[in-house]
Amino acid sequence: MAAALNTLLEDIRACRLCEATLPHDPRPVVQAGEGARVLVIGQAPGSKVHASGKAWDDDSGDRLREWTGLSSEEFYDPASVAHMPSGFCYPGKGNGGDLPPRPECAPRWHAPLRTVLPNVRLTLLVGQYAQKRYLPRGFAANLTEAVRRWREAPEGTIPLPHPAWRSRLWMAKHPWFEAELLPDLRERVRAALQKV
Secondary structure: OHHHHHHHHHHOOOOOOOOOOOOOOOOOOOOOOOOEEEEEOOOOOOHHHHHHHHHHHHHHHHHHHHHHHOOOHHHEEEEEEEEOOOOOOOEEEOEEEEOOOOOOHHHHHHHHHHHHOOOEEEEEEOHHHHHHHOOOOOOOOOHHOOOOOHOOOOOOEEEOOOOOOOOHHHHOOOHHHHHHHHHHHHHHHHHHOOOO
């Protein structure tokens, strides 16, 4: 299994599927180890992550690590935590911020990658793109409803808002997120990382 995972990671990092549509050279960002027990499915790398090549290496990542209660060492340990964005490359800037994740990535790479991560116990669906792909059809009308219904999400998954700077405003409007969901999230992350 380890050899299959390593080969797949090499293939993902060498991917040029959407090269013609990107405003820069492709730089797929992914992290996975055979023993990973937490899987983070986000949106797409931002410009800072594109520059560093390291998942969640920006303010959003700082906030996500705070939400999960994970240290940087834990978060970036592929033997514990895998990172699989909806789009592996930075899609570029649009009018209102970054463009959406490229649509080619998830159909091409998600299923093969999930197949070689047999130990995942908890999947964090960060943002609307991950939630649309992995929550049951009709689960929620919008992101806020999906996150509010985290207890009803399929077993082993937790929907989260994207931890961009705007999430502070969102959290202020939805105090249950910090009061109820975050303690549950941290407890479930810790439980998932426990060695059996």
